[in-house]
Amino acid sequence: MVDIAIVDYGMGNLRSVYQAVRKVAPDANVVVSGEADVIKTAGRVVFPGQGAAPDCMREIRERGLDQTIVEAAAGGKPFLGICMGLQVLFEHSAEGDTPCLGILKGEVVRFAHGLKDAQGNKLKVPHMGWNGVHHADHPLWEGIAQDARFYYVHSYYVQPHDQGIVQGSSDYPQPFVCAVSRGNLFAVQFHPEKSAAAGLKLLENFVNWNPV
Amino acid sequence: MLAKRIIPCMDVTAGRVVKGVSFVELRDAGDPVEIARRYDEQGADELTFLDITASSDDRDIIFHIIEKVAEQVFIPLTVGGGVRQVEDVRNLLNAGADKVSINTSAVVNPQLVADAAGRYGSQCIVVAIDAKQVAPNKWEVFTHGGRKATGLDAVEWALKMQTLGAGEILLTSMDQDGQKKGFDLALTRAVTDALEIPVIASGGVGNLQHLADGVTKGGADAVLAASIFHFGEYTVQQAKQHMAQQGIEVRL
Numbered sequence: 001m002v003d004i005a006i007v008d009y010g011m012g013n014l015r016s017v018y019q020a021v022r023k024v025a026p027d028a029n030v031v032v033s034g035e036a037d038v039i040k041t042a043g044r045v046v047f048p049g050q051g052a053a054p055d056c057m058r059e060i061r062e063r064g065l066d067q068t069i070v071e072a073a074a075g076g077k078p079f080l081g082i083c084m085g086l087q088v089l090f091e092h093s094a095e096g097d098t099p100c101l102g103i104l105k106g107e108v109v110r111f112a113h114g115l116k117d118a119q120g121n122k123l124k125v126p127h128m129g130w131n132g133v134h135h136a137d138h139p140l141w142e143g144i145a146q147d148a149r150f151y152y153v154h155s156y157y158v159q160p161h162d163q164g165i166v167q168g169s170s171d172y173p174q175p176f177v178c179a180v181s182r183g184n185l186f187a188v189q190f191h192p193e194k195s196a197a198a199g200l201k202l203l204e205n206f207v208n209w210n211p212v
Numbered sequence: 213m214l215a216k217r218i219i220p221c222m223d224v225t226a227g228r229v230v231k232g233v234s235f236v237e238l239r240d241a242g243d244p245v246e247i248a249r250r251y252d253e254q255g256a257d258e259l260t261f262l263d264i265t266a267s268s269d270d271r272d273i274i275f276h277i278i279e280k281v282a283e284q285v286f287i288p289l290t291v292g293g294g295v296r297q298v299e300d301v302r303n304l305l306n307a308g309a310d311k312v313s314i315n316t317s318a319v320v321n322p323q324l325v326a327d328a329a330g331r332y333g334s335q336c337i338v339v340a341i342d343a344k345q346v347a348p349n350k351w352e353v354f355t356h357g358g359r360k361a362t363g364l365d366a367v368e369w370a371l372k373m374q375t376l377g378a379g380e381i382l383l384t385s386m387d388q389d390g391q392k393k394g395f396d397l398a399l400t401r402a403v404t405d406a407l408e409i410p411v412i413a414s415g416g417v418g419n420l421q422h423l424a425d426g427v428t429k430g431g432a433d434a435v436l437a438a439s440i441f442h443f444g445e446y447t448v449q450q451a452k453q454h455m456a457q458q459g460i461e462v463r464l
Contacts, residue, residue, distance in 0.1 A: 012332055013305040020286055051333035113408070117213065124410045124433055126335060126379055130215045130257055130463040149215060149463045151257075151288060153335040153379070171213055194288050194310060196252070 003028035004207065005042035007069065007085075009059045010034070012050040017082065020193035021046060024204040036068040044207065045072045047187075049084025053108065053156070054096035056084050066101060073103045073185050080206050081187030086180070087158055089187055095156050104180065105161040117173055126155045127172050133190070135168040135179065140186050140205045148198040150190035152178075157189060184211040215463040216427045217257035217434035218451050219290075219412060220441045222247060225264045227273045231439050241442040245280045251441065252285045254448035257463060259285065260313070260382075260436060263293030264357075275307040282308025292340055292382075301328045305336065313382055315340035316355040319362050319369075322376055329377025338412075339378040341366055343399055344386040351385075351399050358386050370403050370411075378409060382436065385415040392418025392439075400430030412436050420446055420454040427460050 004021055006014055014032050021030050031038060039045055047069060049056050060066050073079050073089065081089055088100040093108035100108070115123035132147040150170075157176040160166060167186070168179030178189040186206065192199035222229045222244055229247050230238040241247065248259055259281070263274040271294065278291055291304045292313025301312045318325050318339050329337045342358050343351040343366035351366035370381050383403050385396035395413045404411040413432035417423060417440055426435040440446050452462040 012336070013310075015306065015308055016282065016286075016310060019283055019308070023286070050335060121431065122405070122408075123214070125408055126410070127214065128335070128380065128410050129217050129434070131213065152214075173213065194286060196287050200286055 001029065002031050002033075002038055002042040004030045004044045004046060005039045006030065006032045006046045006048065007039055007065065008032045008034040009049075009056070009063055009065055011056050011059055011084065014048055016191075016193045017046060017048045020200060020203055021207070024200055025207040028207065034063055034065065036065060039065070039068050039072055042077075044078040044080075046080045046082065046206075047072075047085035048082040049088065051084065052095055053084065053087060053093040053098040053100065056088055057098050057100060060088070060101075070101055070103055076184050076211070078206060078209050078211060079185045081185070082193070083154060083189060083191060086187035086189050087156060089185075090158055090160070093156060103185075104165065104182065107159050108156050109159055110156050111172065115173060123173060126153050128153045130195075131170040131172065131190075133168045133170055133178055134175075136166065138167050138181055138186070139209050140181075140202055141167070142205050144198055144201050150178075150188075150192065150195040150198055152190045154189060213461050215257070215461045216432075216455065217412075218423065218448055218455075218462070219258045219260050219434055219436045220251045220256050220448060221260040221262065221414070221436045221438045222442075223262050223264045223438065224274060224277060226270060227277065229442065230264070231442055244277045245284070247442070248281045248285050251448055252287055255452060255463065256287065256448045257434070258288040258290060260290040260292070262313070263291065265293070275303065278304065278307040278309055290338055292338070297324065298327050298331060301332060301337075305332060311336045311338050311380070313338040313340045315342065318373060319353065319355045319364065322372070325373060325378055326376040329379070334377045334379035337378050338380045338382050339370075339373040340382040340384065341370060341373075341403075342384045342386050345396070345399070349398060349402065351402070354386060366399065367402050367406050371406055374407050374409050380410045380412065381407065382412045382414055388416030389414075391416050394418065394422035395426045395430055395432070395435075397425060397430040400426060400432050404431040404433070410434060420451050423451050424455045424458050424460060427455065428458065
């Protein structure tokens with residue numbers, strides 16, 4: 001019996017996610033797998049991702065995992081999307097004009113060119129580094145300070161249609177959505193597996209989460 | 213808002229962290245895994261390992277080090293040194309690196325940057341540029357650990373690397389490196405103003421004010437230093453507090 005399945009669809013390195021999940025759930029059976037059967041029967045699913053949206057969606061579809069992911073996200077067991085694993089849950093990404101999984105209503109858009117901070121300094125894209133997260137009240141934020149910093153690296157961000165699913169935001173320089181939830185699903189733009197103590201706490205909350 | 217990053221850098225050879233003075237006389241600074249853990253505890257935002265091993269026989273050592281660090285330290289890890297092909301990038305990522313830094317090979321074969329970014333994403337491809345001033349406001353790119361001139365203009369080269377898919381530039385001033393007189397702020401400013409991707413300033417840090425200047429005067433998105441941290445002169449936390457006192461956004 002697999003307790004936690006980390007979905008592998010060939011996009012980049014999942015070792016960091018695996019290591020961090022193992023750290024917070026040392027007794028759990030954690031596997032990195034691209035097999036639909038494993039993902040379907042696992043107790044919890046982590047859906048990471050890096051790289052570009054067109055490549056991610058192509059790999060997901062070529063491996064026949066799109067339906068498996070849609071079902072896992074809708075199915076009631078705890079599901080955690082990370083980075084590209086947040087973005088492709090939405091309907092469409094401006095990155096390569098890519099149709100995505102459409103589990104959540106909304107679009108993925110790029111940070112504008114020529115962004116400046118309050119002092120007039122250029123804001124670089126990708127948005128890379130540690131930014132504070134203003135979070136809502138949700139079991140996955142338990143024990144995490146308001147405005148705690150998490151590690152980001154991305155050039156696109158999600159714009160959900162339903163503001164009711166928003167669980168967190170960061171500023172660059174305008175607020176953007178960095179966390180959403182719906183029932184058993186929780187997904188974040190930052191990398192909890194690379195966000196030191198705050199990130200490990202969020203992962204720990206996820207492995208102990210029992211959504212109702 | 214996004215914090216400016218402080219990145220301790222470890223030069224690794226034969227399984228040890230070393231620090232050279234003007235590229236000679238390597239001084240032992242300790243065990244890389246222990247040092248990495250210490251910097252993580254001090255609040256380092258990322259860690260960079262440069263494999264300066266000359267012999268290819270010793271290459272495997274860096275993989276074991278990265279594997280061990282990645283099991284214990286949950287912040288981004290960058291590894292550079294001797295990356296020549298896409299397979300090298302893959303092997304380092306598989307060992308636990310989050311980003312791979314490419315220097316000489318980017319000049320020898322710029323397509324490597326495009327191929328690696330295309331395969332693994334720009335977020336994990338750092339292009340390292342060693343630059344030396346050749347005229348007022350003009351810097352040339354050097355390779356092979358600073359021994360070989362390329363004739364390439366540093367700012368133009370950085371722009372080309374951005375176009376090919378680099379996610380970040382690690383910019384080292386060869387004039388300042390090891391001098392402990394601070395970054396080459398004009399070089400840093402010229403490159404960061406020209407680019408849309410983040411720039412890490414490197415080379416020349418001798419005190420905490422140098423780190424702050426790299427951000428406020430040089431416009432760097434991150435600052436890298438080695439010896440001021442290795443030999444216990446300052447902790448990463450002290451560096452952050454110093455920067456915060458000057459109004460720089462840091463992760464405390």
